[in-house]
Amino acid sequence: MLRRAFLGAMGASLLSTFAFADEHNSEDIWLREDQKIPFFSVVKKLDQIESTVGYAKFNLISFDEAIKIARNYPKIEPFTSAELAYIEEVFYEDPIKYGFYGKRTCFSLSESINEKDVIKIPHSGHYLYRGHSQESFGHILKDVGNSIILTSGIRGIVKQLSLHLEKIKSENGNITLATRSLVPPGYSYHTIGDFDVGKRGWGHENFTPNFARTSEFWSLQKLPYISMRYTLGNQDGVRFEPWHVKIV
Numbered sequence: 001m002l003r004r005a006f007l008g009a010m011g012a013s014l015l016s017t018f019a020f021a022d023e024h025n026s027e028d029i030w031l032r033e034d035q036k037i038p039f040f041s042v043v044k045k046l047d048q049i050e051s052t053v054g055y056a057k058f059n060l061i062s063f064d065e066a067i068k069i070a071r072n073y074p075k076i077e078p079f080t081s082a083e084l085a086y087i088e089e090v091f092y093e094d095p096i097k098y099g100f101y102g103k104r105t106c107f108s109l110s111e112s113i114n115e116k117d118v119i120k121i122p123h124s125g126h127y128l129y130r131g132h133s134q135e136s137f138g139h140i141l142k143d144v145g146n147s148i149i150l151t152s153g154i155r156g157i158v159k160q161l162s163l164h165l166e167k168i169k170s171e172n173g174n175i176t177l178a179t180r181s182l183v184p185p186g187y188s189y190h191t192i193g194d195f196d197v198g199k200r201g202w203g204h205e206n207f208t209p210n211f212a213r214t215s216e217f218w219s220l221q222k223l224p225y226i227s228m229r230y231t232l233g234n235q236d237g238v239r240f241e242p243w244h245v246k247i248v
């Protein structure tokens with residue numbers, strides 16, 4: 001049995017305290033040889049689907065819609081059975097083996113987002129759920145000011161799958177390391193209401209621990225109606241994410 005799985009949740013908090021984002025570990029799990037062909041073709045296909053539907057809309061599409069788009073657009077090939085099997089494996093396997101201890105937020109690969117329940121946030125390329133998420137973001141804008149922006153809102157299963165696989169690719173196939181910053185589809189709180197914020201004009205710096213040094217971050221800390229999902233040494237085994245607002 002893998003040491004991480006054996007240690008369970010108790011050990012998870014300890015390990016995650018010391019396991020920082022770019023630290024390799026001998027227990028890390030890498031993409032298997034037999035996964036490599038479907039992995040790269042799924043990454044490519046998801047990229048083609050995103051180019052077809054557009055960046056913002058890609059956040060919302062369901063897996064069934066993605067399958068339909070791949071089938072109907074001549075430039076994209078339909079998903080093969082090997083690709084579908086790989087996607088199912090990613091969605092349904094237990095990520096505890098990668099050192100991730102968070103809860104599942106989504107139970108079926110074919111879950112979809114009702115467009116009536118969401119609202120597009122101007123100039124962001126992202127959506128929020130109407131109600132609690134939208135209201136909280138509105139209050140944040142009012143309380144922190146115009147320098148705070150939405151950097152990632154709702155992510156459906158397809159978007160989260162795409163981000164997760166892109167991260168595995170950028171970590172050269174190290175799934176354990178990738179999972180620490182981009183959780184598998186089915187485990188993201190973005191799918192059910194959390195969102196990320198950043199400082200206007202900061203670009204990718206917004207997704208680094210440096211965000212915790214901004215005055216925007218400290219203003220957020222004072223707001224009683226929100227909290228941080230992934231604190232330093234969190235029990236889920238996710239890296240420190242000062243930009244991720246816990247809503248649900």
Ligand SMILES: [Zn+2]
Nearest residue numbers: 190195196244
């Ligand atoms: Zn986030």
